Amino acid sequence: MAEAFGGGDDGLVLMQKVNFYPPCPQPELVLGFAPHTDLCALTVLVTDDVPGLQVSKDGRWYDVEHVPGALIINVGDQIEYRSVLHRVTVSKEKTRMSWPVFVHPRKDYVVGPHPRLVGGGIPAKYDYKDKTFEDYTYCKINKLPQ
Numbered sequence: 001m002a003e004a005f006g007g008g009d010d011g012l013v014l015m016q017k018v019n020f021y022p023p024c025p026q027p028e029l030v031l032g033f034a035p036h037t038d039l040c041a042l043t044v045l046v047t048d049d050v051p052g053l054q055v056s057k058d059g060r061w062y063d064v065e066h067v068p069g070a071l072i073i074n075v076g077d078q079i080e081y082r083s084v085l086h087r088v089t090v091s092k093e094k095t096r097m098s099w100p101v102f103v104h105p106r107k108d109y110v111v112g113p114h115p116r117l118v119g120g121g122i123p124a125k126y127d128y129k130d131k132t133f134e135d136y137t138y139c140k141i142n143k144l145p146q
Contacts, residue, residue: 013104015040021052021088021096032088032096038076039137040104045072050096056085077140078104078111078133107134 021032032052047053051066064072064086077083090096105111112130131139139145 013106015102015104017100017102019088019096019098019100021090023093023095024090025092027090027092030090032090035085035087037083037085038074038102039078039140040076040102041078042103043072043074043076044101044103045074046099046101047072048097050091050094052089052091052096053098054087054089056087061087076102076104077136105133107132107137109133111136 019033024030035056045053047066049066049068051063053064053072054061055064056062074086075083088096088098109132110130111133113128
């Protein structure tokens with residue numbers, strides 16, 4: 001797992017983004033960020049005091065409870081092949097900001113089911129194929145078969 005998280009000789013691979021969602025007079029008509037899963041292994045999310053993160057379960061959207069000062073940890077696709085589907089809504093009155101930090105493998109790292117979890121007659125779930133993280137990212141972004 002340490003190697004898959006980008007550890008080893010090359011060190012930890014981190015990517016940070018800053019998301020800015022201005023107030024919107026008709027928030028029901030827009031999304032701050034469309035539904036997606038995270039490509040990485042883990043996401044550490046820092047948010048301000050404006051809620052807006054939602055997760056999908058059984059086809060319904062649920063608000064993530066805002067806990068002041070808490071970090072939100074999301075398990076990404078590299079640990080749970082189809083990680084939690086989530087999105088961001090916007091506020092009518094307030095600006096919302098978030099700072100996600102993504103922990104992911106090196107682009108040349110081969111990702112796939114852990115050998116201890118498949119084999120010996122146990123098939124990979126979802127017919128997941130081994131490929132480099134770079135190829136996985138390309139396929140996911142371009143909505144190609146995984």
